[in-house]
Amino acid sequence: MSKSVFLPAYTIGADAYAKVPEICSKFGKTVVFIGGKTALEKAAGLVKEAIKGSGLEVLDTIWYGGEATYENVEELKKNPVIQKADMVFGFGGGKALDTCKMLTNDLGKPLFNFPTIASTCASVTSVCVVYYPTHEMKELCWRYAPAEHSFINSQVIADAPVKYLWAGIGDTLAKGYEPEFSARGKELDHSNQMGVTLSVLCQEPLVKYGTKGLEDCKKHVVSSDLEEVILTIIVTTGVVSYYVINDYNSCIAHAIFYGFTTIPEIDETHLHGEIVSYGVLVSLMVDNRKDEINKLLPFYKSIDLPVTYKAFDATPEQIETKVLPKAASVNDIKVAAFPVDINVLRKGINDYEAYVASVKL
Ligand SMILES: [Zn+2]
Structure with a gap:
């Protein structure tokens, strides 16, 4: 069976929007802006400024509807301005861009993305996370390819x-x-080998540039360190996710995350990536990789990522009755280097917590 590959196309820089006329004019003349409210507020004016005098014409600016649902996509499809526009410019973080990906796939229109935060790879991938109107996750679906191009304005992200x-x-x-x-010990085809080999680039540059990059972001200063971090979060992750099968995309760290979502106080007050980062430490302990834990701990400390579940105010009882049963039930751990069950996860958390309590940070 044949397989087509569409890799992300993108521009990064504090002046990334200056490239919009040159790249987008090849796809037509009329544009509709669709996005999240904050994203449109932060970036739409800058893009309008950048396309002044280029011949590109903005027909309208439209809110995406607040959730990445099939219902919102259907609503947008009925909009005559969207039907008429030659192309869509999507503004947002994850959900608004996923909505634009689904919409333009259905309408057969080119899409250009303008990510305004760097927290996911949504702007450069073809996968869309679909939700119910009640905000619960429904399923994944795919655009035929990623957006035609993404314009990653590092100043917008720094702000x-x-x-x-x-x-x-x-x-x-x-x-x-x-x-x-997840993939260890398996025979990998070209695509999975590419993804697994590149995946190391999702951690090394972060440990190297993350502390300074985050400091610069706090000061709203664009630096090469910050851009390395942005590229790692958005592009490297996107490429790895794209190349590996879903079974290899997620494992113990995400299982631990799902475990903590069973405690509403934690789920509501901590971000996805924050909880996942704790899961990374547990997964490394399960894999007996203290060398990597020792490498990550000073980095975590330097940017205040959690190094113990006490950072979430979780109790040992909650870990036993809520976190572990849920974590052991998710599909994420089904494909792994060796069998992972509730006992392996329990030992991982306990051994990790004992280890981190014993080292001087
Ligand atoms: Zn995640």
């Missing part, structure tokens, strides 16, 4: 709340370990 970049680092670290752990 966004730093917590998104911080949590993005936590989630991306998992991608630095989970694919290799």
Whole structure:
């Protein structure tokens, strides 16, 4: 069976929007802006400024509807301005861009993405996370390819709340370990070998540039360190996810995350990537990789990522009755280097917590 590969196309820089006329004019003349409210507020004006005098014409600016649902996609499809536009410019983090990906796939229109935060790879991937209108996750679906191009304005991202970049680092670290752990011992085809080999680039640059990059983001300063971090979170993660099968995309770190979502106080007050980053440490203990734990701990400390579940105010009882049963039940751990069950996870958490309590940070 044949397989087509569409790799992300993107521009990064504080002046990334200056490239919009040159790249987008090849696809037509009329544009509709669709996005999240904050994202449109932060970036739409800058894009309008960048396309002044280029011949590109903005027909309208439209809110995406607040959730990545099939219902919102259907609503948008009925909009005559969207039907008329030659292309769509999508503004947002994850959900608005996923909505634009589904919409333009159905309408057969070109899509250009303008990510305004760096917390996921949504702007450069073809996968869309679909939700129910009640905000629960429904399923995944795919655009035929990623957006035609993404314009990653590093100044816009430097001006966004730093917590998104911080949590993005936590989630991306998992991608630095989970694919290799899941795929270990298996015969890999070209695509999976590419993904697994590249996955190490989801952690090394973060450890190297993350502390300074985050500091610069706090000061709203664009630096090469910050851009390395942004590229790792958005592009490297996107490429790895794209190349590996779903079974290799997620493992113990995400299982631990799902475990903690059973405690509403934790789920509501901590970001996805923050909880996942704790799961990374547990997964490394399960895999007996203290060398990697020792490498990550000073980095975690330097940027305040959690190094113990006490950071979430979780109790040993909650770990036993809520976190572990849920974590052991998810599909994420079904494909791994060796069988992972509730006993393996329990030992991982306990051994890790005892270890981190014994080392001087
Ligand atoms: Zn994640």
